[in-house]
Amino acid sequence: MTEKSEAVEKSSNNTGMIEEWLRKHRLVYTGATRHPFILSVRDGSVDLSSFKRWLGQDYLFVKACVPFVASVLLKACKESDDSSDMEVILGGVASINDEIAWFMKEASKWGVPLTSIVPQKANLDYCRFLESLTRSDVEYTVAITAFWAIEAVYQESFAHCLEDGSKTPEELKETCQRWGNEGFSQYCHCLRNIANRCLQKATDDVLSKAEEVVLRVLEHEVGFWNMSRGES
Numbered sequence: 001m002t003e004k005s006e007a008v009e010k011s012s013n014n015t016g017m018i019e020e021w022l023r024k025h026r027l028v029y030t031g032a033t034r035h036p037f038i039l040s041v042r043d044g045s046v047d048l049s050s051f052k053r054w055l056g057q058d059y060l061f062v063k064a065c066v067p068f069v070a071s072v073l074l075k076a077c078k079e080s081d082d083s084s085d086m087e088v089i090l091g092g093v094a095s096i097n098d099e100i101a102w103f104m105k106e107a108s109k110w111g112v113p114l115t116s117i118v119p120q121k122a123n124l125d126y127c128r129f130l131e132s133l134t135r136s137d138v139e140y141t142v143a144i145t146a147f148w149a150i151e152a153v154y155q156e157s158f159a160h161c162l163e164d165g166s167k168t169p170e171e172l173k174e175t176c177q178r179w180g181n182e183g184f185s186q187y188c189h190c191l192r193n194i195a196n197r198c199l200q201k202a203t204d205d206v207l208s209k210a211e212e213v214v215l216r217v218l219e220h221e222v223g224f225w226n227m228s229r230g231e232s
């Protein structure tokens, strides 16, 4: 078995803390991954002005993710006992780098002027939350769990728009592919695997902080979709 398929394989056991939380908070999770914005992409009824608003705001969000992901990488260097975490997180850095370039290309395709976008409240709130997680007193376990949740919501949401029976408009399929593709799904599984391993060794105090952070991420994701629909 190759190293990569082994990492994917390891993550397929369904007994970790993350799976337990997903069961416990199923409705909240579904609220973030099956939001009306995503359902409207999936059934083709999405309002293009909403899509463009999402595109511009998400470009700003992804740029704000860079220091957060860098802080997760730094914590992994200092606190992780498994050197393969670094490879997975570096993969995340690479994917954010590609995303920023993709947003610029996509924005020009849709005529969205990226230089004049003003971040809206839900976006600012989410970015401020990310910034709070970069602090050095936030444990690696808490930060990597948040990172998993952030990536998993996009993966699950956009993959849903590509499933059989979806009526996603042709011109939006590339966007859905960006986060809905198999490689991104495997990367999210690797993040979940890392988070589960850390959570297994965590104290009750860190466990409750990590659970709280997952719920906050899900709330911010719902706020972000709402904002994209022009509802905030």
Ligand SMILES: Cc1ncc(CNC=O)c(N)n1
Residues within 6 Å of the ligand: 058, 061, 062, 065, 096, 099, 150, 151, 153, 154, 221, 224
């Ligand atoms: C609001 C939001 N949440 C998660 C992601 C996916 N992670 C990085 O790209 C994203 N682009 N935007």
